[in-house]
Amino acid sequence: MAPFRGCLIGRFQPFHSGHRRLVERIAADVDELVVGIGSADASHTRRNPFTAGERVMMVRKTLEPYDLTDYVVPIEDMDRNSVWVSHVQSMAPEFDVAYSNNPLVVRLFSESGIEVKQTEMFDREALKGSEIRDQMVTGGDWRQHVPEPVQSVIDEIDGVARLREIE
Incomplete structure (x- = not known):
């Protein structure tokens, strides 16, 4: 029998503790998880400071300890919503639920016939990418909002300095 596979797509700029809790919640429902790195073609801007590869590292390193088969797939933006789902499907392993x-x-x-489950939001005021990026720029305590592996990736790539320079 084929595994029941879910798909979660986000920009993950950066992958934060709310995302990690969401993955933990989804992992209870699925055998395998496809994590789509949205806006994979965007980087080095205030809204999208991290590259797709850097975000893949953030997600992979955070999910390493979990007993979950996962696939992390970059998904570039498209300006044609009518074909976006088929674009996602062409880039990712087949999935049963989004x-x-x-x-x-x-x-x-x-509209494409794929079941969609709405998800719980965790501490949305603090765990919001734009808020975390603002804290990085202003010297706030952004580290408390992201898993340790994400902190390590951001440190490795000098992500805080990048954000401050592209402001």
Whole structure:
């Protein structure tokens, strides 16, 4: 019997503790998880400071300790929503269910006949990529909001300095 596989797509700029808790929650429902790194073509901007490869490292290193088969796949942006789902499907292993709270993503997957499950948001005020990036720029305590492996990747790539320079 084929494994029941879920798909979670996000920008993960950066992958934070809310994302980790979400993956833990989804892992209870699926045998395998496809993590799509959205906006994979964007980097070195205030909204998207980290490259797809850097985000793959963040996700992979964070998920290493979990007993979960996962696939981390970069997904470039498209300006044609009508073919976006087929684009995702062409880049990722086949999946049975998608997880998202983004209204457009929910609609696009639903219109394509893919089951979509809405997900719980964890401490959304503090665990928001834009807030964490702002804390990096202003010298706030951003580390408390991201898993230790993500901190290590950001340190390795000098991500805080990058954000401050591209402000």
